[in-house]
Amino acid sequence: MELIWSGLVEAFKMIVQLDNEVLQITLLTLQVCLISTFISTLIGLPAGMVLAFKNFAGKQLILLIVHAGMGLPPVVAGLWVTMFLWRSGPLGDLQWLFTPQAIVAAQVVVSLPIIISLTYSAFKKIDYALILQIKSLGPTTAQKVYMYIKEARFGIMAAIMAGLGRVLAEVGAAMMVGGNLRGETRILTTAMVMEVSRGNFHIALALSFILMAIALIITFILLHLQQRRFTP
Template sequence: MELIWRGIIEAVHMILSADREVLQITWLTLQVCLFSTLISTILGVPVGMLLTFKSFPGKKAVLLLSHAGMGLPPVVAGLWVTMFLWRSGPLGEWQWLFTTNAIVLAQIVVSLPILISLSYSSFKKIDKGTRLQLKALAPTKIQTLLLYLKQAQFGLWAAVMAGLGRVLAEVGAAMMVGGNLQGQTRILTTAMVMEVSRGNFEIALALSFILMTIALALTFVLLRLQQKEASV
């Protein structure tokens, strides 16, 4: 208990003293996590809608991969991203390895299946009666898209929260593809692992409290948006 209390004090001290390295790590964490979640949402929601309302060759395979990908171990994702970005890999010419771009890419790999699967479930819950009513109104494609998004919005917000939670908690892939380089690719989760390996448990705890505060704040904002949209 004393160690936890010292960790809380250390976290408050880091924030109040505006520790430059901690602020840089925190800001980088926010950048990569929000950007990867945004891209996963932009890609995942349309794919989830496509899987719900359209039939095409390979649909079952895509569904299987997206559902299975929800439990994809981050280190496996990190390994594959590393191999693709390695200098002799298919994407080696991008020179993304050990950069924030590589971390974003790895986080997209682990969060995209969650967005696809949960979006698919959200659209699937729209009852057939509602679908028939929409068809009877003969809306345009854009109007149909907006109506379906409105009907599934509660579940879609939940999908975004789940995706964000996955990337905020991710450490294995980020460590593998980013290298935990100070001032360049070090984020809160990888910094925590490093401090634990050094035996600096107070600093690791302080960083964990900062990360939990960020997670709670972002989740609170998304919950408010979810409730606001649901009440409209």
Template sequence: MNLIWTGLSEAMQMILSMDPEVLEITWLTIQVCLISTFISTIIGVPIGMILAFKSFPGKRLAILLSHAGMGLPPVVAGLWVTMFLWRAGPLGDWQWLFTANAIVIAQIVVSLPIIISLSYSAFKKIDGGMRLQLKALAPTKTQSLVLYLKQAQFGIWAAIMAGLGRVLAEVGAAMMVGGNLQGQTRILTTAMVMEVSRGNFEIALALSFILMTIALILTFILLKLQQKDVTV
């Protein structure tokens, strides 16, 4: 119990003292997580809608892969991203390996299947009668898109929150593709693993409290946005 209080005290000291390294790690964590979640959202939600409403060859396989991808081990995602970004890999010319961009890509890989799958489920839950009513109104494609998004908005926000939670907790892929380089690719989760390996449990606990605080704040913001949209 003393270890927990020591970790909490250490976290407060780090925050109040405005420790430059902790602030840098925290800010990079927020950046890569928000960017990867945003990109996964703008890609995943349309794909989920297409899977829900369109028929095409290979649709069942695409749905199966999106559902199976929800359980994709982060280290597997990290391995594939590393191979693609390696000097001899297909994207080696980008020279993104061991950079923040590589972490963003890895986080997209682990969060995208979650957002696709949950968005698909949200759109599939739209009542069939409601869909017929919408078609009877003969709306334009843009109007139909807006109406379907409004009907599925609760599930879409849930998908975004699930995707964000996945990237905030991700460590294996980030460690593999980012290398946990100080001042460049070190984020809260990889820093925690490093401190535990050094036996600095108080610092690791302090970083965990900071990460949980960020997760709570971002989740609270998304919940408020979800409730605001639902009540519109």
């Protein structure tokens, strides 16, 4: 209990004193996690809708890959992203390795299958009779998409929260592609691992409390949007 209490005290001090390094780490964590979740949602939402409502060759194979990707080990994602971004890799000219962009890329790889799979499930749960009713109204494509999203909004927001939770907790891939460089690619999870390896458990606990606070605040906001955004 003393260790937990010291962690809480340390976290409070860091927040009140606006420790520059902790502030920078926290802001970078928010930046890469929100950007990667946004990109994954931007790709995953239409992909999940297409998989739910369209039939085409190779659909079952894609679904198999997407569902299997939900359990993709982050270090495997980090390895592949590292190889692609390596100097001699296909995307080496971008020079993204050991930058925040590389962390975003790795986080998109681990969160995208989750968002696609869960949005697919959300759209598949829409009652077929309701789908026929919507089609009978003769809506435009945009109106049809809006109504489908409205009906599946709870599942969609759950998918976004799951994707965000995955990237907030991500450490292996971020460490591999980002290098945990001070002032450049160090985020809360990689900083916690580093502090634990140094035996600074009180600092690691403080960082964990900050990370949990961020997760709770963002989840609260998303839950609020889930309840209100599409209310008639």
